[in-house]
Amino acid sequence: MAAIKHLVTIKGVKEGLIFLLDDTCNFESLIKDLRNKLTKTHQNILSGPDIQVQVRLGKRTISETQKQIITDIIAKRGNLIIRSMDSEFDLVKVNDQPKLKMMKTIIRSGQTIHHDGDILILGDVNPGGTITSTHDIYILGSLRGMAHAGINGNEQSIIASSHMKPTQLRIAGIISRPPDEWGIEEAFMEFAYLSEGQMKIDKVVNIHRVRPDALEL
Amino acid sequence: MGEAIVITSGKGGVGKTTSSANIGTALALLGKKVCMVDTDIGLRNLDVVMGLENRIIYDLVDVAEGRCRLNQAMIKDKRFDELYLLPAAQTKDKDSVTPDQIREIILELKKDFDFVIIDCPAGIEQGFKNAIAGADSAIVVTTPENAAVRDADRIIGLLEAQKLRGAKLIINRVRANMMKNGDMLDIDEICQILAIDLIGVVPDDEHVIKAANSGEPTVMSATSRASIAYRNIARRIVGDAVPLMALDEKKGAFTKLKKLFGLG
Numbered sequence: 001m002a003a004i005k006h007l008v009t010i011k012g013v014k015e016g017l018i019f020l021l022d023d024t025c026n027f028e029s030l031i032k033d034l035r036n037k038l039t040k041t042h043q044n045i046l047s048g049p050d051i052q053v054q055v056r057l058g059k060r061t062i063s064e065t066q067k068q069i070i071t072d073i074i075a076k077r078g079n080l081i082i083r084s085m086d087s088e089f090d091l092v093k094v095n096d097q098p099k100l101k102m103m104k105t106i107i108r109s110g111q112t113i114h115h116d117g118d119i120l121i122l123g124d125v126n127p128g129g130t131i132t133s134t135h136d137i138y139i140l141g142s143l144r145g146m147a148h149a150g151i152n153g154n155e156q157s158i159i160a161s162s163h164m165k166p167t168q169l170r171i172a173g174i175i176s177r178p179p180d181e182w183g184i185e186e187a188f189m190e191f192a193y194l195s196e197g198q199m200k201i202d203k204v205v206n207i208h209r210v211r212p213d214a215l216e217l
Numbered sequence: 218m219g220e221a222i223v224i225t226s227g228k229g230g231v232g233k234t235t236s237s238a239n240i241g242t243a244l245a246l247l248g249k250k251v252c253m254v255d256t257d258i259g260l261r262n263l264d265v266v267m268g269l270e271n272r273i274i275y276d277l278v279d280v281a282e283g284r285c286r287l288n289q290a291m292i293k294d295k296r297f298d299e300l301y302l303l304p305a306a307q308t309k310d311k312d313s314v315t316p317d318q319i320r321e322i323i324l325e326l327k328k329d330f331d332f333v334i335i336d337c338p339a340g341i342e343q344g345f346k347n348a349i350a351g352a353d354s355a356i357v358v359t360t361p362e363n364a365a366v367r368d369a370d371r372i373i374g375l376l377e378a379q380k381l382r383g384a385k386l387i388i389n390r391v392r393a394n395m396m397k398n399g400d401m402l403d404i405d406e407i408c409q410i411l412a413i414d415l416i417g418v419v420p421d422d423e424h425v426i427k428a429a430n431s432g433e434p435t436v437m438s439a440t441s442r443a444s445i446a447y448r449n450i451a452r453r454i455v456g457d458a459v460p461l462m463a464l465d466e467k468k469g470a471f472t473k474l475k476k477l478f479g480l481g
Contacts, residue, residue, distance in 0.1 A: 106412055108374030109367050126370050126410055127363075144410065 268432020323351025
């Protein structure tokens with residue numbers, strides 16, 4: 001073995017230290033490495049005034065007893081104060097809530113709906129109505145008004161609709177007037193996206209090819 | 218307790234006042250006690266269409282400001298004993314009354330009448346807010362033109378924001394032959410965009426203009442197609458199930474024939 005894989009990585013940040021614990025090895029070897037780092041190899045660096053410590057467990061989920069073991073080892077140092085101990089699993093849970101927003105409504109003339117993230121409308125967007133989002137827009141209904149996806153400049157955003165008959169489509173900074181520019185009055189089950197600064201339209205079935213990342217968390 | 222229905226459209230000139238006059242009169246024809254309220258302060262027309270202009274002594278603003286009692290301002294119709302009109306003021310503007318004052322007046326009227334028909338001014342400003350203040354339900358009038366449908370859509374949105382849901386739609390001035398040729402917006406298309414219940418389709422009829430100019434509501438004529446359409450709308454308002462007449466092609470030919478005999 002050329003190099004021993006470090007199971008515990010210690011990073012210094014403004015608030016203190018971050019302990020990144022490997023999430024692929026078994027718990028015993030992780031504890032061994034942690035104990036080794038704290039009492040032997042990194043002893044000099046870790047001594048001194050009180051330091052705040054964040055423990056990151058990666059994708060590992062641990063039981064209460066295992067959590068206690070880690071806490072005990074770190075607490076032994078005396079000057080290390082554990083501020084948080086969390087796994088990515090918890091973080092993901094917090095993050096995915098506002099990702100895709102669903103709305104049942106008709107956006108009528110003069111009405112505007114905005115959402116940060118992806119939005120799915122169950123209903124129509126009528127002429128004179130506006131829907132904007134920082135990411136994708138999906139419409140299960142007719143899009144007859146204006147839709148602006150990627151309003152903050154995200155060029156990967158798309159606008160998909162069961163019935164496309166928009167007065168205007170905008171993605172990031174590109175504005176398109178479909179009836180004039182595309183030569184078609186309306187389309188069914190299509191989506192608009194940007195390719196080399198140009199707005200293109202394609203069948204909804206091709207979203208997974210054109211934008212494999214769409215709707216991914 | 219009666220029902221207060223506001224007749225509105227957003228766009229001007231689509232036939233709000235004509236519809237108000239005719240629906241009001243048609244309901245009176247059905248034996249209902251009806252009061253029509255003109256809220257188009259400064260541009261009142263309902264009294265002219267009804268032929269009651271010369272009987273006005275007090276108006277809506279006088280009632281709101283307490284210069285007269287409500288029943289002093291109400292004008293009894295020439296034709297029906299149980300049809301009344303509360304006219305708007307012509308010398309004031311929309312800001313001279315508040316939605317609360319109108320709501321109070323409508324509430325008072327609802328105690329005595331089966332139906333209170335409120336004629337709304339064009340636009341979405343103060344006049345509109347006044348008109349919808351006391352209403353229990355709404356009828357939106359549109360014509361088969363893009364501009365009118367856009368405005369109707371806007372109005373429906375504003376009505377819903379004011380918790381006036383379940384608005385009904387009247388499509389006015391429909392020309393069957395133009396619709397057939399695709400030169401005019403299709404009824405189905407309009408209904409799809411606006412997504413509210415259709416309560417009537419009124420064909421374009423010269424008789425409406427003639428009637429309005431003579432101060433006689435169209436529904437008083439038994440033969441005019443618009444008259445039949447308005448009578449049907451009134452019957453639907455009171456709860457009868459009446460099929461739509463102008464939608465069916467066969468019926469279109471039939472009514473044309475009837476027009477040939479009836480109007481010459």
